[in-house]
Amino acid sequence: MKRPTIADIARRAGVSKGAVSYALNGQPGVSEATRQRIVAIAQEIGFNPNSAARALSGASARAVGLTLARPARILSIEPFFMGLISGFEAELAARSYALTLQVVATPEQEIEVYRRWWGERRIDGVIVTDLRENDVRIPVLQQLQLPAVVIGGPGDTGKIAQVWSDDAGAITETVRYLVALGHRRIARVGGLPDLLHTQTRTRAFEEVCTALGLNEAVTMPSDYTGEEGGRATRRLLIGADRPTAVIYDNDVMAVAGLAVAQEMGLAVPGDLSIVAWDDSPLCSLVHPPLTALSRDIAEYGAHAARELLAAIDGKQVSNVEAGTAHLTPRGSTAPPR
Amino acid sequence: MKRPTIADIARRAGVSKGAVSYALNGQPGVSEATRQRIVAIAQEIGFNPNSAARALSGASARAVGLTLARPARILSIEPFFMGLISGFEAELAARSYALTLQVVATPEQEIEVYRRWWGERRIDGVIVTDLRENDVRIPVLQQLQLPAVVIGGPGDTGKIAQVWSDDAGAITETVRYLVALGHRRIARVGGLPDLLHTQTRTRAFEEVCTALGLNEAVTMPSDYTGEEGGRATRRLLIGADRPTAVIYDNDVMAVAGLAVAQEMGLAVPGDLSIVAWDDSPLCSLVHPPLTALSRDIAEYGAHAARELLAAIDGKQVSNVEAGTAHLTPRGSTAPPR
DNA sequence: AGAATTTACTGAACCGGATAAGTTGTGGAG
DNA sequence: CTCCACAACTTATCCGGTTCAGTAAATTCT
Structure with missing residues (x-):
């Protein structure tokens, strides 16, 4: 199917290509009457400007x-x-x-x-x-x-x-909340360690833990996958001083962590509290629904x-x-x- | 930064634009020596053909x-x-x-x-x-x-x-498996009802249930969301003759269904078996991990x-x-x- | 009324490739 | 030695828009 061009419109309107271009782009140089006639024809024949031609003549690729x-x-x-x-x-x-x-x-x-x-x-x-x-x-x-x-x-x-979003503030708020609930051993399963926002979170986590007098602020590095998140959780929970709360850097790892806790016979939230970063429908789907750091x-x-x-x-x-x-x-x- | 064009290459190689075009596209019309020289220059100055120009002169948009x-x-x-x-x-x-x-x-x-x-x-x-x-x-x-x-x-x-994939065959296999396990009351939470593959699945589900002598083949229509999947599950489970197995048309609804069952105090798989269609990491993440219809x-x-x-x-x-x-x-x- | 300005256009160049058609130079056949 | 075929190019045109330089007619100004 032959796709219409401005030349087709120009022919039907009895004007030049240039006039059509001005008319369709709202540029000055054509009378209002002509513009409306041209726009009507364009509408009628279903004209769409060829993006390649447009991009080629200096305009953007959109x-x-x-x-x-x-x-x-x-x-x-x-x-x-x-x-x-x-x-x-x-x-x-x-x-x-x-x-x-x-x-x-x-x-x-x-x-x-x-x-x-x-x-x-x-x-x-x-x-x-x-x-x-x-x-x-x-x-x-x-x-x-x-x-x-x-x-x-x-x-x-x-x-x-x-x-960017204020990750440091968010994690500080979370730790304060957990401490207010009575938690003293809080661990974290982090995202990919070389990402800058992971580092920001880790630093803020350590700082707030120190500020609140918690003796350790363990961050288990991970990679956002459920498998790794589950493994990291298992490592955290088999220790002698196992944490009573874990913060996860994404929802997928948090869900995996929940499954690991359940599999190990730990009650959530009784034995272990879980917080997920980034609230997706996933967090509300599981049982119990996960406390999460929501953002749009x-x-x-x-x-x-x-x-x-x-x-x-x-x-x-x-x-x-x-x-x-x-x-x-x-x-x-x-x-x- | 001025982006190089074939004209730049042509100038540096001392040939015409046409020759460059032939050389870079593997067309005949240039000697092997010239071609290599041109390709080398293109490499060196980091040439990429302008996709707009290419698309405009008849070629595809790629x-x-x-x-x-x-x-x-x-x-x-x-x-x-x-x-x-x-x-x-x-x-x-x-x-x-x-x-x-x-x-x-x-x-x-x-x-x-x-x-x-x-x-x-x-x-x-x-x-x-x-x-x-x-x-x-x-x-x-x-x-x-x-x-x-x-x-x-x-x-x-x-x-x-x-x-397309053979959804009818897959659902038949699943129902036969559940019946072999001893289930007689099998329900399904379906996807969007107006999608053709949902209809295929529904029909196949009904046929295999009839063939195996199960008295009913309830499909609860849904929309692939966790919320709807959960609601549909709840409706299925509050009935007098509640099903002992439910097949879900996607993994998200299956996970939601699992949460609903747990919330209602039903043991999975003891009181209720769950099968998810489409196996994503999600299915292995939850506890218990979900039996799924996997495909790549x-x-x-x-x-x-x-x-x-x-x-x-x-x-x-x-x-x-x-x-x-x-x-x-x-x-x-x-x-x- | 005549000059100056503005309006509403037209025609042509241009973007950067692809490609058909034309132009050399070379080697082989006759 | 000439003619022809062919390789190896060059030149010119096209794709479909945008935009600038003109131009004729209408309008404004003095």
Whole structure:
């Protein structure tokens, strides 16, 4: 099926290509009557501007990129990314930007994808997740002058905009809550240790534990998978001084931890309190429902998308804090026996 | 940063633009020596062909589209789509096709997205999920002559290729297994009732129950969410003749069902056996781990991607059956007390 | 009324590749 | 030694938009 072009519209309206372009883009240079006639014809024949032609003549590609840097087996169950994607979409669709996705295995591969996308002019900007210390992606983005927004900080990203949430505050609130319930031995199962926000959380966890006079602040490193989360939980629970409360860096590990506790005959929350970071429907699904650090991930993503679009428009964007998690108590936390 | 074009390469190599194009695309018309020289220069300056220019001059957009037609709150937790995306990606990336994503609310909106994508020449083909009876999207795809592969059949899609799995066989196997364990009252919590594969499952469920002489084959319609799955379970379990086994159309509802059973003081699998359709890590995470109908969703997605790429290349593709689920028994099924 | 400005257009160049058609230079056949 | 075929290019055109430089007519200004 031949797709209509502005030349077709021009012919039917009896004007030149240029006039059609001005009319459809709301540019001055055509009379209101002509504009309406042209718009009507475009509507009638179902015209959509060829994005390639548009991108080629200097305009933007009207697309942004997102890489997913987790193994497939984690991606499929980790609710975070899908939440993020939903949030992006809401913003992007409203301004008719497309979202281009690519699953990558390593940061190096991710850099290659950025280079290619940018070289191909396929995208106008990218959303970068999982900021690390001395992240290798940052200098590349700066060198390419590729508009970007980084999620997962705060960290050192130079001029590149960031959207981050106050993880330190959230974990402090959580520990205080558990201590108020009477817990003295609180452990944590952390996310990937080289991610910057994991480090932020670990540091804040240690600080608040020290401040409250708890003698230890054990963080078991993990990788966000259920299996690892379960293993870490088992290691924590077989010790002599087993903790009475565990904070998990994501919901998947928390659910796995709950299963391990039940399997070991420990009552939740009687023998063990559990707190999950990131509240997904998963947390309310299990029994008992999990106390969680909720934040609106979709809104977080929408916020990042807005910042990115602003950066693409050349506006100077700054670091913004958005969507800090707050504690949602449910059935998995109680005073220790 | 100025991005290099073939004109830059041509200048440095002392040849014409045309020669560069032939050299980089493996076309005849340049000597092997020149070709290597040109390729080396392209490598050195980090050349990537402008996808817009390429798409504009008749070639394909080298991108395919996927719409996600579920509310954000389901998408975030439903492992199916992410698994599918991972599978697509593996195939698409290998042939350097990009994946463009859009979240939509209704089939009508989905059609609009298809029209726009195709009109804009943004994509070369689409992957269509959630086939319905008399699906309104099919005639539009045919009219647009937009290459497509449909997942979620089998159903009537005319010339459009399909990739489907033998759901009827899987559910038959499951019911036979439960009956062999001694169950006589088996219920099911189904997915969205207007999806074709839900109907296939429902029909097959009824048939096998009749064939095995079970007096009823109750299917509670649901919508794949944990809340609805939990509610449906509760309705099933408060009846006088409550079932001793329940089959769920996805893992999220199965986990919710497990929580409801535990909350009502029923032992799983002692008082109630549970089978989940689609085995995600979620099923192994909970306690007891859920018996599930496993299939390799990523491979299913990869298969669909291969078929779509074949369709885009103009090859005649037929309906293929792929990735039929098989029963993976775990701790949630046992003979009834 | 005539000049200056504005309005409403047209025509053409341009973006960066792909590709058909034309132009050399070389070697082999006759 | 000439003619022809073919390899190895170059040149020019096209894809479908955007945008700039013109241009004729209408309007405003003095």
